[in-house]
Amino acid sequence: MSLRKFISNKTIAALAVIVTASANTSAFAQEAAAAAATTAKPVDMEPVYKSAIFYVMAFLLLCLFIAIVGKALKVYELTREAQDKPKGINWDAVNGTLFALFLIVGLYGVYWEYTVHGKMILPEAASEHGKKIDSMFNITLIITTIVFVVTHIVLFAFAYFYKNTGKRKAYYYPHNNALERVWTIIPALVLTVLVLMGFLTWRSIFYKIEDPKNKPLSVEITSSQFAWAIRYPGADGIVGVxxxxxxxxxxSLGVDLKDRNALDDQIADELVIPINKPVRLILTSKDVLHSFYMPHFRVQLNTVPGMTSYFEFTPTITTEEMKAKTNDPKFEYLFLCAKICGAGHYNMQRKVRVVSQAEYDAWIKEQATYVTDDLRKQFNMPVAAPAAEAAPADTTAKDTSAVKPNQIALKN
Known part of the structure; x- marks a missing residue:
């Protein structure tokens, strides 16, 4: 087929249409881009930087970049080896330098972690045993930090100073009884001291000797999906079974009203406890496993279905005092669930108020009793009769004017 036959009038017309359409499309695209540049608002990239996908992609790109550089260096080394040239890069020196840099960056990371995230540790302890736990925690943290820093300095310094230089031979040193005794006995002694501290602290919390002059206040807290029920003892000081x-x-709690100790039990919407008085928590669960957690009081214990757990503590700072300490007039103590227990887990929290004994006594008098008329009917107990209405006062004024003449007439 000749070129003349191939290029017909129809072909030329089709090419002209295509070229014209392309030109128009290009012009339209340029105009649209110019208009968008003048009217479009800057894109807010902050949500992108906060997403996990962004950092995952950045990490993968960094790994890809390192792999490409590594392959390029490998090709470089193989090329020099094929040309019978000496090695271009002293990898022993590079690795030693990287160890030193890693040590510096790592120590700075430790410093940064302590200064930045160190402020995010638990707040000031507001209970007697909380101070003991914090003291034990701080001692453990100081010891482990010192050991961590010293051992890593020695580890990375050895890798840097004793890197292969080609001028010396490694010394074969397989065994030393004295060194093995040192690095076995010293850690064993330190760990023994820490374990004994923990054991004695634990005993002081869970095996208290009750003071007959300051008996603990028992409060039962029952967890369920997704709420807490708080029950106080009545005047008898005993929570019913x-x-x-x-x-x-x-x-709703399954209280046995045949137990006379349960008849005066009271319920509340918040946990109110007096300062400097032992509080004995009785923890149970109606459905699944929950975790009762009071961060300011260093109290955390699982609530297990079918099992009753106990925890005793003594609050030492009132809510008002903590507001002043934190300079936060809206501050509130809380207890919450620290174990994911379902879709409404986030909503399982209640307010805690630490008050004076006088404030507590006034507050507890206002709380309703658990026993209702429906419960009395269920257990065939007499229902409290409604209070009798007071008789209407006689507002009719007595006519004393008629009495006086009669009295005068009788005297006459």
């Missing part, structure tokens, strides 16, 4: 078989719509 429960039985899960008695749980129903009227008796």
């Amino acid at each position: 429960k039985n899960y078989k008695l749980i129903n719509s009227a008796n």
Whole structure:
């Protein structure tokens, strides 16, 4: 087929249409880009920088870059080897230098972690045993930090100063009994001291000798998805027993009203406790595993279905005092669930107030009793009769004017 036959009028027309359409499209695209540049608002990239995908992609790109550089260096080394040239890069020196840099960066990371994230540790302890726990924690942290820094300085310094230089031979030193005794006995002694500290602290928390002059206040807290129920003892100071078989719509906690100690129990929407008085928590669960957590008081204990747990502590700082210490007028103590227990886990928190004994006594008098009329009917107990209405006052004024003449007439 000749070129003349191939290039017909139709072909020329089609090419002209294509060229014209391309030109128009290009012009339109340029105009649209110019208009967008003048009217479009700058894109907010902050959400992108906060996303995890951004950092994952950045890490993968960094790994790819390192791999490419490594391959290029490998090709460079193989090329020099093929040309019978000496090595161009002294990798022993490079590795030694990298060890030194890694040590410096790592120590700065430790410093940064302590100064920045160190402020995010638990707040000031507001209980007697909390101070003991914090003291034990601080001692452990100081010892482990010193050991960590010293051992890593020695480790990386050896890698730097004793790197291969080709001028010396490594000394064969397989065994030393004295050194092995030192690095075995010293850590064993330190760990023994730390374990004994923990053991004695634990005993002081869970095996207290009760002071007859300052008996603990018992408070029962029952967890469920996704709420807390708080029950105080009545005037008898004893929380009544429960039985899960008695749980129903009227008796949500399954309290056994045959136990006379349960008749005066009270319920509350918040945990109010007096300062400097031992508080004995009785922790139970109705459904699944929860974790009762009071960060300011260093209290955390699982609430397990079918099992009762106990924890005793003594608050030492009132809510008002902590507001002044934190310079936060809206500060509130809280207790919450520290174990993911379902979709509404985030909502399981209640307010805690530490008050004076007088404030507590006034508050507890205002709390309702757990026993309701429905519960009394369920247990065939007499229902409290409604208070009798007072008789209406006689507002009719007595006519004393008629009495006086009669009295005068009788005298006459």
